[in-house]
Amino acid sequence: MAGSVNKVILVGNLGADPEIRNLPSGGKVVNLSVATSENWKDKNTGERREKTEWHRVVIFSEGLARVAESYLKKGSKVYLEGQLQTRKWQDQSGADKYSTEIVLQGFNSNLTLLDGRGDGEGAGAGDSGGFRGARDNGGNSGGGNNNSGGGQRPRPSAPAFEPGGMDDDIPF
Amino acid sequence: MAGSVNKVILVGNLGADPEIRNLPSGGKVVNLSVATSENWKDKNTGERREKTEWHRVVIFSEGLARVAESYLKKGSKVYLEGQLQTRKWQDQSGADKYSTEIVLQGFNSNLTLLDGRGDGEGAGAGDSGGFRGARDNGGNSGGGNNNSGGGQRPRPSAPAFEPGGMDDDIPF
Amino acid sequence: MAGSVNKVILVGNLGADPEIRNLPSGGKVVNLSVATSENWKDKNTGERREKTEWHRVVIFSEGLARVAESYLKKGSKVYLEGQLQTRKWQDQSGADKYSTEIVLQGFNSNLTLLDGRGDGEGAGAGDSGGFRGARDNGGNSGGGNNNSGGGQRPRPSAPAFEPGGMDDDIPF
């Protein structure tokens, strides 16, 4: 289709440490559970209410995955940009399940830590020392080995994301 | 939580006419099915590939619901802003299901037709005459009486900025 | 024009305390100076470089102006959404000048404090107690009486979605 846009922007906090999975291919996928909440005062009762929304975030971008692994932890506040993607899978009983995730992959993905500093002064020895935001440069940032020639934008063969890392018949 | 943001921005096409549901309360809820797609050339095979993502959009805002009902139809291209929300429900067998939707409701929601012209075909005569984008004003658009003086949007003295370089038959 | 969008999203720090101007009309306008910066390593020299961009933000929305006045100060980190606007003015010599600003006014504006907590230090006693983000409701937030029934934001039956995986002492 000529001209479509699929963009999610979140500012929220991690509900847990990042989950890192190493792929057979050598790659790395990071899952985040991010909470956003809203506060409002009920117009009728006058009481203050809060509603929290949990978002499952999947980082395929190597560069951003490394950043997440190195600098994010439970409670971290992040700004992120990704795309909505709904994935179909089967639970143990073979029933179809759908899970909607925010995918950080390729262009127009972004992940920025909004907390203090990465993980403190001495963190991140070496060159990339100190996290100060990161952007994907096409799935291959960082000198990583993407093997097999690329497939720069969408992932070549939609690597399966096996649910089960959290309760297994909850969408994430 | 102090400071969170939950925003989705889509530009896509409706896969079907809007579904309108009238609530017992007299309100109205509109559901849209919006497609976004990506095209890329496989780096390995060189073949062109396309992937379409379908998004379920739910409009609670009265003003935007009316706009959707009046101006959108199967095939329409729209720009929209809303929030991600995952809803839990039970299927006939009582099994828990989760559904993630893009909710247009209250502040920071937006719905803009990108197709031809909204005011075409005689629609929307009179006051709201001609759809040219719509924004929610807090769940109260439509019947609400906000009448309290003051041009609402642009600031009173909003100085025109006219570079003058533009020919006058530009279609906007 | 049918269908246009003009949106700026910034996450940055205030370079100075907010400047408040009281209008003859009784209204209030707040100006912010917001810095965003980028860091990168020069590919040629290998040295680390930084570039800071300063943004002039003008808040016409009453509700957001009050928030800015109450909770923001030099150094505060904010998330904000507004619109680009270029204003023409004359300097003392009568020469034309143009100034581009990010205007927070009316719909689709947002201002959220990303620092510590808004409600700290005793600020914001009473009803609006505790800043936890704010959105414009159409130029009428604050003094307006919108009282017409209905919890405004989340839909009535907004089902809680609690994956349960989260420890309960998470700071959000």
Added chain:
Amino acid sequence: MAGSVNKVILVGNLGADPEIRNLPSGGKVVNLSVATSENWKDKNTGERREKTEWHRVVIFSEGLARVAESYLKKGSKVYLEGQLQTRKWQDQSGADKYSTEIVLQGFNSNLTLLDGRGDGEGAGAGDSGGFRGARDNGGNSGGGNNNSGGGQRPRPSAPAFEPGGMDDDIPF
């Protein structure tokens, strides 16, 4: 600074054909003039009003520049994402001038044509045949020759953008 975001999202129409400038370095820079407009009904007078805002867009990204050159023309409707940047320059009299532009360069830039089709059925013979959106992959998309080793993110030495292409003491 840890964690800042500088993002502009526009949907608007080109007021003129793209201006292409070839740089001594062999690169290419494209300038767009994009109009966004708002319509509203004055709360006091009841009359319908419209305000158009003109945006100067500068495309440094090679890939997006090529796209703009090939598919955009006066009247085209586009979706674009870029960054705000204010540039200082001197007019003929040596007076300081400032110009704020939306820069498409490097990561997190996007340019998507929302009009019908690229430039018609048979356009764009060969591989990239038919414009269907484009994203920057870091300043070097397209196999272009960026010479001199790169400088991937911000431009190494802020290539001067000589005003004058339009009236010369208007900021764009």
Added chain:
DNA sequence: TTTT
């Protein structure tokens, strides 16, 4: 002028 901020922030790291």
Added chain:
DNA sequence: TTTT
């Protein structure tokens, strides 16, 4: 199910 859209669109190109």
